[in-house]
Protein backbone atom coordinates (compact mmCIF):
# COMPACT_ATOMS: atom_id res chain seq x y z
CA UNK A 12 0.00 0.00 0.00
CA UNK A 13 1.40 3.38 -1.05
CA UNK A 14 -0.36 6.49 0.25
CA UNK A 15 0.29 10.19 -0.12
CA UNK A 16 -0.74 12.85 2.40
CA UNK A 17 -0.44 16.55 1.74
CA UNK A 18 -0.32 16.93 5.51
CA UNK A 19 0.50 14.23 8.05
CA UNK A 20 1.10 14.42 11.78
CA UNK A 21 4.47 12.71 12.32
CA UNK A 22 6.26 12.34 15.68
CA UNK A 23 8.10 15.65 15.11
CA UNK A 24 4.87 17.46 14.17
CA UNK A 25 2.97 18.31 11.03
CA UNK A 26 4.80 17.51 7.81
CA UNK A 27 3.95 18.25 4.19
CA UNK A 28 3.78 15.96 1.14
CA UNK A 29 4.37 12.71 2.99
CA UNK A 30 4.74 9.49 1.06
CA UNK A 31 3.69 6.55 3.27
CA UNK A 32 4.45 2.97 2.38
CA UNK A 33 2.86 0.08 4.25
CA UNK A 34 3.98 -3.54 4.20
CA UNK A 35 2.90 -6.46 6.39
CA UNK A 36 0.77 -4.20 8.60
CA UNK A 37 3.64 -1.80 9.45
CA UNK A 38 4.90 1.51 8.12
CA UNK A 39 7.76 0.55 5.80
CA UNK A 40 8.65 4.10 4.72
CA UNK A 41 7.52 7.58 5.76
CA UNK A 42 9.01 10.27 3.53
CA UNK A 43 8.11 13.96 3.94
CA UNK A 44 8.67 16.28 1.01
CA UNK A 45 8.06 13.49 -1.46
CA UNK A 46 6.11 13.27 -4.69
CA UNK A 47 2.81 11.42 -4.93
CA UNK A 48 3.75 9.46 -8.02
CA UNK A 49 1.38 6.50 -8.29
CA UNK A 50 0.50 6.56 -4.56
CA UNK A 51 -3.11 7.00 -3.54
CA UNK A 52 -3.87 10.51 -2.31
CA UNK A 53 -5.56 10.75 1.09
CA UNK A 54 -7.68 13.83 1.77
CA UNK A 55 -7.16 16.40 4.53
CA UNK A 56 -4.74 15.81 7.38
CA UNK A 57 -3.52 12.31 8.21
CA UNK A 58 -3.25 11.47 11.91
CA UNK A 59 -2.09 8.27 13.64
CA UNK A 60 -4.94 5.86 14.45
CA UNK A 61 -6.80 6.78 17.62
CA UNK A 62 -6.83 4.66 20.79
CA UNK A 63 -10.11 4.36 22.66
CA UNK A 64 -8.65 3.47 26.06
CA UNK A 65 -11.93 2.91 27.88
CA UNK A 66 -15.06 1.23 26.53
CA UNK A 67 -18.00 -0.78 27.79
CA UNK A 68 -19.43 -1.88 24.44
CA UNK A 69 -22.90 -2.75 25.71
CA UNK A 70 -23.48 0.70 27.19
CA UNK A 71 -24.03 1.89 23.60
CA UNK A 72 -27.58 0.53 23.98
CA UNK A 73 -28.27 3.20 26.63
CA UNK A 74 -27.66 6.20 24.39
CA UNK A 75 -30.71 8.40 24.13
CA UNK A 76 -32.67 6.34 26.64
CA UNK A 77 -31.59 7.47 30.08
CA UNK A 78 -32.22 11.21 30.25
CA UNK A 79 -32.81 12.56 33.73
CA UNK A 80 -31.97 10.98 37.06
CA UNK A 81 -28.46 10.69 38.43
CA UNK A 82 -25.47 8.37 38.09
CA UNK A 83 -27.16 5.70 40.17
CA UNK A 84 -30.45 5.78 38.22
CA UNK A 85 -28.41 5.57 34.98
CA UNK A 86 -26.70 2.51 36.46
CA UNK A 87 -30.15 0.99 37.02
CA UNK A 88 -30.91 1.31 33.28
CA UNK A 89 -27.51 -0.16 32.44
CA UNK A 90 -28.25 -3.19 34.61
CA UNK A 91 -31.59 -3.68 32.83
CA UNK A 92 -29.77 -3.89 29.47
CA UNK A 93 -27.07 -6.15 30.90
CA UNK A 94 -29.74 -8.57 32.09
CA UNK A 95 -31.01 -9.05 28.51
CA UNK A 96 -27.67 -9.79 26.85
CA UNK A 97 -26.42 -13.22 25.84
CA UNK A 98 -23.36 -14.01 23.71
CA UNK A 99 -25.25 -13.67 20.39
CA UNK A 100 -26.86 -10.35 21.26
CA UNK A 101 -23.57 -9.14 22.75
CA UNK A 102 -21.77 -9.98 19.50
CA UNK A 103 -24.28 -8.04 17.38
CA UNK A 104 -24.18 -5.03 19.69
CA UNK A 105 -20.39 -4.99 20.10
CA UNK A 106 -19.79 -5.46 16.36
CA UNK A 107 -21.92 -2.42 15.53
CA UNK A 108 -20.44 -0.41 18.42
CA UNK A 109 -16.89 -1.14 17.30
CA UNK A 110 -17.77 -0.32 13.68
CA UNK A 111 -19.07 3.04 14.90
CA UNK A 112 -15.73 3.53 16.67
CA UNK A 113 -13.81 2.72 13.50
CA UNK A 114 -15.86 5.35 11.68
CA UNK A 115 -14.61 7.79 14.34
CA UNK A 116 -10.96 6.95 13.60
CA UNK A 117 -10.40 4.41 16.39
CA UNK A 118 -7.99 1.61 15.51
CA UNK A 119 -7.75 -0.08 18.93
CA UNK A 120 -10.13 -0.30 21.87
CA UNK A 121 -9.58 -1.12 25.54
CA UNK A 122 -12.72 -3.03 26.49
CA UNK A 123 -13.32 -2.94 30.25
CA UNK A 124 -15.25 -6.21 30.21
CA UNK A 125 -17.28 -7.28 33.21
CA UNK A 126 -20.41 -8.98 31.82
CA UNK A 127 -18.98 -12.49 32.10
CA UNK A 128 -21.68 -14.98 33.04
CA UNK A 129 -25.24 -16.02 32.30
CA UNK A 130 -28.33 -15.07 34.32
CA UNK A 131 -27.89 -15.54 38.05
CA UNK A 132 -24.13 -15.80 37.57
CA UNK A 133 -24.24 -19.28 36.01
CA UNK A 134 -21.18 -19.66 33.75
CA UNK A 135 -21.74 -20.38 30.07
CA UNK A 136 -20.49 -23.72 28.73
CA UNK A 137 -17.44 -21.74 27.64
CA UNK A 138 -16.84 -19.52 30.70
CA UNK A 139 -15.33 -16.91 28.35
CA UNK A 140 -18.18 -16.95 25.80
CA UNK A 141 -18.90 -13.24 26.33
CA UNK A 142 -15.21 -12.39 25.83
CA UNK A 143 -15.33 -14.50 22.70
CA UNK A 144 -18.19 -12.38 21.38
CA UNK A 145 -16.10 -9.22 21.90
CA UNK A 146 -13.13 -10.79 20.15
CA UNK A 147 -15.24 -11.70 17.12
CA UNK A 148 -16.90 -8.27 17.11
CA UNK A 149 -13.58 -6.42 17.01
CA UNK A 150 -12.24 -8.64 14.25
CA UNK A 151 -15.37 -8.03 12.16
CA UNK A 152 -15.14 -4.28 12.76
CA UNK A 153 -11.43 -4.27 11.86
CA UNK A 154 -10.02 -2.78 15.07
CA UNK A 155 -7.67 -4.26 17.66
CA UNK A 156 -9.10 -5.33 20.99
CA UNK A 157 -7.51 -5.19 24.41
CA UNK A 158 -9.67 -7.35 26.59
CA UNK A 159 -9.42 -5.84 30.06
CA UNK A 160 -11.04 -8.68 31.92
CA UNK A 161 -12.63 -7.16 34.96
CA UNK A 162 -12.74 -8.54 38.48
CA UNK A 163 -16.05 -7.68 40.16
CA UNK A 164 -16.81 -9.34 43.47
CA UNK A 165 -18.91 -7.02 45.65
CA UNK A 166 -22.13 -5.08 45.20
CA UNK A 167 -20.66 -1.83 46.43
CA UNK A 168 -18.95 -0.21 49.37
CA UNK A 169 -21.02 1.22 52.17
CA UNK A 170 -19.85 2.86 55.40
CA UNK A 171 -19.93 -0.59 57.01
CA UNK A 172 -17.92 -2.39 54.32
CA UNK A 173 -18.59 -4.23 51.08
CA UNK A 174 -22.18 -5.01 50.13
CA UNK A 175 -23.52 -8.29 48.75
CA UNK A 176 -24.06 -8.54 44.99
CA UNK A 177 -27.42 -7.51 43.57
CA UNK A 178 -29.13 -10.04 41.30
CA UNK A 179 -27.84 -8.66 37.97
CA UNK A 180 -24.35 -8.08 39.42
CA UNK A 181 -24.02 -11.86 39.85
CA UNK A 182 -23.37 -11.97 36.11
CA UNK A 183 -20.28 -9.81 36.67
CA UNK A 184 -18.79 -11.92 39.44
CA UNK A 185 -16.60 -15.02 39.52
CA UNK A 186 -17.23 -15.38 43.25
CA UNK A 187 -13.61 -15.08 44.34
CA UNK A 188 -10.46 -13.42 43.01
CA UNK A 189 -8.89 -16.85 42.58
CA UNK A 190 -11.80 -17.99 40.40
CA UNK A 191 -11.49 -14.77 38.37
CA UNK A 192 -7.76 -15.46 37.84
CA UNK A 193 -8.49 -19.05 36.86
CA UNK A 194 -11.03 -18.02 34.20
CA UNK A 195 -8.77 -15.26 32.85
CA UNK A 196 -5.84 -17.66 32.57
CA UNK A 197 -7.76 -19.45 29.79
CA UNK A 198 -7.90 -16.30 27.60
CA UNK A 199 -5.43 -16.37 24.71
CA UNK A 200 -3.86 -13.49 22.84
CA UNK A 201 -3.80 -13.33 19.05
CA UNK A 202 -2.41 -10.82 16.51
CA UNK A 203 -5.31 -8.38 17.03
CA UNK A 204 -6.09 -9.20 20.65
CA UNK A 205 -4.26 -8.43 23.89
CA UNK A 206 -5.39 -9.63 27.30
CA UNK A 207 -5.18 -7.39 30.34
CA UNK A 208 -6.91 -7.08 33.68
CA UNK A 209 -9.16 -4.61 35.41
CA UNK A 210 -10.18 -3.89 38.96
CA UNK A 211 -13.75 -2.68 38.49
CA UNK A 212 -13.27 -0.21 41.36
CA UNK A 213 -12.51 -0.28 45.07
CA UNK A 214 -16.31 -0.49 45.41
CA UNK A 215 -16.47 -3.86 43.67
CA UNK A 216 -13.16 -5.48 44.72
CA UNK A 217 -12.32 -5.88 48.43
CA UNK A 218 -8.91 -4.60 49.51
CA UNK A 219 -7.65 -8.11 50.24
CA UNK A 220 -8.26 -9.09 46.60
CA UNK A 221 -6.69 -6.08 44.86
CA UNK A 222 -3.24 -7.69 44.84
CA UNK A 223 -4.46 -10.76 42.94
CA UNK A 224 -5.76 -8.63 40.08
CA UNK A 225 -2.75 -6.31 40.17
CA UNK A 226 -0.51 -9.37 39.84
CA UNK A 227 -2.02 -10.45 36.51
CA UNK A 228 0.11 -9.81 33.40
CA UNK A 229 -0.62 -7.13 30.79
CA UNK A 230 -2.19 -3.71 31.15
CA UNK A 231 -4.16 -3.06 34.35
CA UNK A 232 -7.12 -0.67 34.41
CA UNK A 233 -9.30 0.58 37.25
CA UNK A 234 -12.21 2.99 37.66
CA UNK A 235 -10.95 5.54 40.18
CA UNK A 236 -12.88 8.11 42.21
CA UNK A 237 -15.60 8.76 39.63
CA UNK A 238 -18.07 9.77 42.33
CA UNK A 239 -17.51 11.44 45.73
CA UNK A 240 -19.54 8.63 47.35
CA UNK A 241 -16.78 6.15 46.49
CA UNK A 242 -14.19 8.30 48.25
CA UNK A 243 -16.38 8.79 51.31
CA UNK A 244 -17.07 5.07 51.69
CA UNK A 245 -13.40 4.18 51.11
CA UNK A 246 -12.27 6.67 53.74
CA UNK A 247 -14.90 5.39 56.19
CA UNK A 248 -13.97 1.73 55.72
CA UNK A 249 -10.24 1.84 54.97
CA UNK A 250 -9.19 5.22 56.32
CA UNK A 251 -7.48 6.13 53.03
CA UNK A 252 -8.51 7.39 49.59
CA UNK A 253 -9.10 4.89 46.76
CA UNK A 254 -5.84 6.01 45.08
CA UNK A 255 -3.88 5.36 48.27
CA UNK A 256 -5.58 1.98 48.74
CA UNK A 257 -4.60 0.98 45.19
CA UNK A 258 -1.03 2.18 45.75
CA UNK A 259 -0.74 0.11 48.91
CA UNK A 260 -1.95 -2.95 46.98
CA UNK A 261 0.75 -2.45 44.33
CA UNK A 262 -1.88 -1.56 41.72
CA UNK A 263 -0.37 1.72 40.47
CA UNK A 264 2.53 2.05 38.03
CA UNK A 265 3.41 2.46 34.35
CA UNK A 266 1.21 -0.42 33.16
CA UNK A 267 -1.81 0.89 35.10
CA UNK A 268 -4.50 3.22 33.79
CA UNK A 269 -6.80 4.99 36.24
CA UNK A 270 -10.09 5.77 34.54
CA UNK A 271 -11.95 9.00 35.38
CA UNK A 272 -9.65 10.11 38.25
CA UNK A 273 -12.22 12.81 38.92
CA UNK A 274 -12.35 13.47 42.65
CA UNK A 275 -8.70 13.37 43.71
CA UNK A 276 -6.79 14.98 46.55
CA UNK A 277 -3.47 16.71 45.87
CA UNK A 278 -1.77 13.69 47.42
CA UNK A 279 -3.65 11.36 45.05
CA UNK A 280 -2.47 13.42 42.06
CA UNK A 281 1.13 13.18 43.27
CA UNK A 282 0.77 9.44 43.83
CA UNK A 283 -0.54 8.79 40.33
CA UNK A 284 2.05 11.07 38.74
CA UNK A 285 5.02 9.68 40.66
CA UNK A 286 4.04 6.10 39.84
CA UNK A 287 3.69 6.84 36.10
CA UNK A 288 0.06 5.69 36.13
CA UNK A 289 -1.89 6.82 33.05
CA UNK A 290 -5.04 8.84 33.71
CA UNK A 291 -7.83 8.11 31.22
CA UNK A 292 -10.44 10.82 30.91
CA UNK A 293 -13.84 10.16 29.35
CA UNK A 294 -15.16 13.73 29.14
CA UNK A 295 -18.46 13.11 27.33
CA UNK A 296 -19.35 10.39 29.83
CA UNK A 297 -18.27 12.57 32.73
CA UNK A 298 -20.60 15.27 31.35
CA UNK A 299 -23.46 12.86 30.72
CA UNK A 300 -23.29 11.28 34.17
CA UNK A 301 -22.67 14.58 35.95
CA UNK A 302 -19.48 13.16 37.47
CA UNK A 303 -17.51 16.39 37.69
CA UNK A 304 -14.23 17.55 36.17
CA UNK A 305 -10.98 15.82 37.09
CA UNK A 306 -7.59 17.51 37.50
CA UNK A 307 -6.21 16.62 34.07
CA UNK A 308 -3.53 19.32 33.82
CA UNK A 309 -2.31 18.68 37.35
CA UNK A 310 -2.05 14.96 36.65
CA UNK A 311 -0.08 15.54 33.45
CA UNK A 312 2.24 17.98 35.22
CA UNK A 313 2.74 15.46 38.04
CA UNK A 314 3.96 12.88 35.49
CA UNK A 315 0.83 10.91 34.61
CA UNK A 316 0.41 10.34 30.86
CA UNK A 317 -3.14 11.02 29.65
CA UNK A 318 -5.44 8.83 27.56
CA UNK A 319 -9.03 9.20 26.37
CA UNK A 320 -12.03 6.90 26.25
CA UNK A 321 -15.65 6.99 25.13
CA UNK A 322 -16.63 4.79 28.09
CA UNK A 323 -20.43 4.50 28.00
CA UNK A 324 -20.68 5.84 24.41
CA UNK A 325 -23.13 8.65 25.06
CA UNK A 326 -20.96 10.01 22.24
CA UNK A 327 -18.58 7.94 20.10
CA UNK A 328 -16.18 10.60 18.95
CA UNK A 329 -12.64 10.60 20.27
CA UNK A 330 -11.87 13.94 18.65
CA UNK A 331 -14.73 15.42 20.65
CA UNK A 332 -13.35 13.78 23.82
CA UNK A 333 -10.05 15.57 23.18
CA UNK A 334 -11.75 18.89 22.62
CA UNK A 335 -13.79 18.43 25.80
CA UNK A 336 -10.64 17.64 27.78
CA UNK A 337 -9.38 21.11 26.92
CA UNK A 338 -12.83 22.69 27.26
CA UNK A 339 -13.32 21.32 30.77
CA UNK A 340 -9.96 22.75 31.81
CA UNK A 341 -10.97 26.14 30.41
CA UNK A 342 -14.21 26.15 32.39
CA UNK A 343 -12.40 25.06 35.52
CA UNK A 344 -9.49 27.51 35.25
CA UNK A 345 -11.07 30.32 33.19
CA UNK A 346 -7.96 30.23 31.02
CA UNK A 347 -7.48 29.03 27.41
CA UNK A 348 -4.84 26.83 25.83
CA UNK A 349 -4.33 24.49 28.80
CA UNK A 350 -3.46 21.62 26.48
CA UNK A 351 -1.75 22.19 23.14
CA UNK A 352 -3.11 20.38 20.05
CA UNK A 353 0.00 18.18 20.17
CA UNK A 354 -0.76 17.20 23.77
CA UNK A 355 -4.35 16.39 22.81
CA UNK A 356 -3.08 14.24 19.95
CA UNK A 357 -0.75 12.43 22.35
CA UNK A 358 -3.75 11.57 24.56
CA UNK A 359 -5.78 10.50 21.49
CA UNK A 360 -3.07 8.09 20.35
CA UNK A 361 -1.87 6.57 23.61
CA UNK A 362 -2.11 2.97 22.46
CA UNK A 363 0.53 2.05 25.09
CA UNK A 364 -2.17 2.40 27.75
CA UNK A 365 -3.95 -0.59 26.26
CA UNK A 366 -0.90 -2.68 25.55
CA UNK A 367 0.09 -1.61 22.03
CA UNK A 368 3.29 0.43 22.56
CA UNK A 369 4.22 -0.03 18.89
CA UNK A 370 1.17 1.92 17.68
CA UNK A 371 0.08 5.57 17.73
CA UNK A 372 2.90 7.08 15.64
CA UNK A 373 3.35 7.40 11.90
CA UNK A 374 6.95 6.21 11.73
CA UNK A 375 8.86 3.35 10.17
CA UNK A 376 8.33 0.09 12.06
CA UNK A 377 5.18 1.15 13.88
CA UNK A 378 1.82 -0.49 13.30
CA UNK A 379 0.27 1.00 10.18
CA UNK A 380 -2.71 2.76 11.77
CA UNK A 381 -3.84 6.05 10.30
CA UNK A 382 -6.85 8.32 10.00
CA UNK A 383 -7.42 10.86 7.22
CA UNK A 384 -9.51 13.77 8.54
CA UNK A 385 -11.14 16.01 5.95
CA UNK A 386 -10.36 19.69 5.98
CA UNK A 387 -13.07 20.64 3.48
CA UNK A 388 -16.21 20.02 5.53
CA UNK A 389 -18.48 22.66 7.05
CA UNK A 390 -16.74 22.11 10.38
CA UNK A 391 -13.16 22.14 9.17
CA UNK A 392 -13.09 24.40 6.10
CA UNK A 393 -10.81 27.38 6.55
CA UNK A 394 -9.12 26.08 9.70
CA UNK A 395 -5.39 25.64 10.27
CA UNK A 396 -4.14 22.06 10.02
CA UNK A 397 -2.25 22.34 13.30
CA UNK A 398 -5.47 23.15 15.17
CA UNK A 399 -7.48 20.29 13.69
CA UNK A 400 -7.68 18.35 17.02
CA UNK A 401 -9.61 21.33 18.42
CA UNK A 402 -12.01 21.51 15.49
CA UNK A 403 -12.69 18.18 13.77
CA UNK A 404 -15.27 15.57 14.76
CA UNK A 405 -15.89 11.94 13.92
CA UNK A 406 -18.05 13.15 11.01
CA UNK A 407 -14.89 14.49 9.34
CA UNK A 408 -13.11 11.12 9.30
CA UNK A 409 -12.70 9.93 5.73
CA UNK A 410 -10.28 6.99 5.69
CA UNK A 411 -9.14 4.65 8.45
CA UNK A 412 -6.36 2.08 8.17
CA UNK A 413 -5.71 -0.33 11.05
CA UNK A 414 -2.69 -2.66 10.99
CA UNK A 415 -2.32 -1.94 7.29
CA UNK A 416 -5.92 -2.86 6.42
CA UNK A 417 -8.34 -0.23 5.17
CA UNK A 418 -11.44 -0.36 7.36
CA UNK A 419 -13.15 2.92 6.45
CA UNK A 420 -13.14 4.39 2.95
CA UNK A 421 -14.74 7.74 2.05
CA UNK A 422 -16.54 7.76 5.41
CA UNK A 423 -18.01 4.29 4.90
CA UNK A 424 -17.22 1.25 7.04
CA UNK A 425 -16.47 -2.04 5.34
CA UNK A 426 -19.45 -3.65 7.15
CA UNK A 427 -21.78 -1.30 5.29
CA UNK A 428 -24.79 0.29 6.94
CA UNK A 429 -23.57 0.75 10.53
CA UNK A 430 -26.66 2.71 11.72
CA UNK A 431 -28.81 -0.23 10.63
CA UNK A 432 -26.53 -2.66 12.49
CA UNK A 433 -26.78 -0.51 15.62
CA UNK A 434 -30.57 -0.29 15.47
CA UNK A 435 -30.92 -4.02 14.82
CA UNK A 436 -28.75 -4.79 17.86
CA UNK A 437 -30.26 -2.24 20.25
CA UNK A 438 -34.01 -2.23 19.57
CA UNK A 439 -34.67 -5.82 20.73
CA UNK A 440 -32.97 -5.06 24.06
CA UNK A 441 -35.69 -2.53 24.85
CA UNK A 442 -38.75 -4.14 23.27
CA UNK A 443 -38.16 -7.65 24.53
CA UNK A 444 -38.34 -8.98 20.95
Ligand SMILES: [Zn+2]
Nearest residue numbers: 067123234322
Ligand atom coordinates in the same frame (compact mmCIF):
# COMPACT_ATOMS: atom_id res chain seq x y z
ZN1 LIG B 1 -16.20 2.78 32.69
